[in-house]
Amino acid sequence: MTDRPWLAAYPQGVPADIDPSHYPSLVALMDEAFTQYADRIAYSFMGKDVTYAQTDSLSSAFAAYLQGLGLVKGDRVAIMMPNVPQYPVTVAAVLRAGFVVVNVNPLYTPRELEHQLKDSGAKAIVIIENFASTLEHCIAHTPIKHVVLCAMGDQLGLLKGTLVNYVVRNVKKLVPAYNLPGAVRFNDAVAQGARGSFKKPDIKPDDIALLQYTGGTTGVSKGAVLLHRNVIANVLQSEAWNDPVMKKVPAGEQPTSICALPLYHIFAFTVNMMLSMRTGGKTILIPNPRDLPAVLKELSKHTFHSFPAVNTLFNGLANHPDFNTVNWKNLKVSVGGGMAVQGAVAKLWLEKTGCPICEGYGLSETSPSATCNPVTAKEFTGTIGVPLPSTHLKLLDDEGREVTTLGQAGEIAIKGPQVMAGYWQRPDETAKVMTEDGYFKSGDIGVMDERGYFKIVDRKKDMVLVSGFNVYPNEVEEVVANCPGVLECAVVGVPDEKSGEAVKLVIVKKSPDLTEADVREFCRHELTGYKQPKVIEFRTELPKTPVGKILRRELRDKK
Structure with a gap:
């Protein structure tokens, strides 16, 4: 489809296309921010502000340290x-040194962490001490040679930092015992790097910026290869998209965004951290978004304009008794992503804040934003909006041909400068999702209306989407199959009011003594929280095709 019917829906001033070659690399974007906004606050965390100039000097020292390791x-x-100031500093250091960022979910189990470290070939890891014991359990089987340990209070100054670390370690007991010989403390690494010299590498648009891991149809987590130009494009697309409302931020007031989504998730990585760098914005780092009273207490201290979040967070906050302790009047844009936004939640949010939730859509493979509702919309549309500038969408039938009848469903395929270069060292998997003409096949089934708005109606893959995180049934099934007493099992997604979808596990027992508690305990050791089954059901047999393939759809229907 050559014409883009959705351009008519663009708010005034939003361009049809952006220039992804505006910066040669994310490092050039960051360098510009460090110079232009040196005196501005870049991050605010637990009452401590970090300026752009401080982020510049810390990251440049840490980059020198990393280069000194021989990488x-x-x-x-x-x-x-989690979201602590060391995260953006480390990202800046890794990219400035010419290395590749591998974002890791800190709640991973040793099994999940081992896979990602081996698959990416990471030689160094920067990890908060709270999860050091997880690394200890698998480091011997990975290529990791260097470990830098962070603590919650590293960047809070001597007095407050010491106090925070004491509470985290001894009062809340959030740091399990670990033994990682040779690990270096973050502050020591920065001090060592400050005495060394940082050599600027030549970084080009097609160099890899990050490996963003996502589940695979095979159940194996794969790294989406995002180039510097992919993330730059998505930053510029997001900036252009938000501009109609963000330009209403009063002169002299620093644009401020709430970062309650984890920075290891591509949504926060691009739309919070990198977009704020581009606009000279301040980012309020929320380390634990599940602690709603603490989130609201932190928000009550700030004037803020942008709030990207997932449906579950919008819902939890809007229904919390402390909601009105926060001044929501300056909020200009609430972007909902990661999972479907529910109409009831959008309605309540608009009533309580006066700022509608603009639902967007994207994937790790698209850096992530591909579509969004116009930020000038006054009401919730129930759609994923229209393609962003420089982005083309089309719908494909099962044979890969474009669906041309309006309103007819097809697989959403995306083309644009934000689309990944492929999966890390998996040409076979890349070939499955990329078309000859450069479109990425999302696995989501959608329809388009006459205005160019898209709506997701189904999912081609068996993936389960739990609060914005992908859970692949094959991975959970493979893990549970190793649980003593399990003969066979199957996993499906079932609707869940809080998380959108939840994991349902159906088991046929080999041993009659197997209990639900046994299965839950086994899963807790092997799977991070969001992948663990919420519903466990025992059956005498699983529905199968004549060939023996498990009919997941039947398990879904018989909830």
């Missing part, structure tokens, strides 16, 4: 932390 351009460095 070479293109080497992968894993980052395993």
Whole structure:
């Protein structure tokens, strides 16, 4: 489809296309921010502000330290932390040094962490001490040679930092015992790097910026290869998209965004951290979004304009008794992504804040934003909106041909400068999702209306979407199959009021003594929280095709 019917829906001033070659690399984008906004606050965390100039000097010292380890351009460095100031500093350091960021979910089990470190070939990891014991359990089986340990209070100054670390370690007991010989403390690494010299590598648009891991249809987590130009494009697309409302931020007031989504998730990585860098914005880092009273207490201290979140967070906050302790009047844009936004939640949010939720859509493979509702919309549309500038969408039938009848469903395929280069070292998997003409096949089934708005109606893959995180049934099934007493099992997604979908596990027992508690305990050791089954059901047999393939759809229908 050559014409783009959705351009008519663009708010005034939003361009049809952006220029992804505006910066040669994300490093150039960051360098510009460090110079232009040196005195501005870049991050606010637990009452402590970090300026752009401080982020510049910390990251440049840490980059020198990493280079001093003997790592070479293109080497992968894993980052395993919640939203603490060391995260953006480490990202800046890794990219400035010419290395590749590997974002890791800090709640991973040793099995999940081992897979990602081996698959990415990461030689170094920067990890918060709270999860160091997870690394200890698998580090011997990975290529990791260097470990840098962070603590919650590293960047809070001597007095407050010492106090915070004491509480985290000894009062809340959030740091299980670990033994990682040779690990270096973050502050020591920065101090060492400050005495060394940082050599600027030549970074090009087609160099890899990050490996963003996503589940696979085979159940194996794969790294989406995002180039510098992919993420730059998505930052510029997001900026252009938000501009109609963000330009209403009063002169002299720093654009401020709430970062309650984890930075290891591509949505927060691009739309919070990198977009704020581009606009000279301030980012309020929320380390634990599940602690709603703490989130609201932090928000009550700030004036803020942008709030990207998932449906579950919007819902939890809007229904919390402390909601009105926060001044929501300055909020200009609430972007809903990661999972479907529910109409009832959108309605309540609009009533309570006066700022509608603009639902967007994207994937790790698209850096992530591909579509969004116009930020000038006054009401919730129930659609995923229209393609962003420079982005083309089409719908494909099962044979891969474009669906031309309006309102007819097809697989959403996306083309644009934000689409990944492929899956890390998996040409076979890349070939399955990329078309000859450069479109990425999303696995989601959608329809388009006459205005160019898209709506998701189904999913081609068996993936389960839990609060914005992908859960692949094959991975959970493979794990549970190793649980003593399980003969066979199957996993499906079932609707869930809080998380959109939840994991349902159906088991046929080999041993009559197997209990639900046994299965839950086994899963807790092997699977991170969002992948663990919410519903467990025992049956005498699983529905199958004549060939023996499990009919997941039947398990879904018989909830």
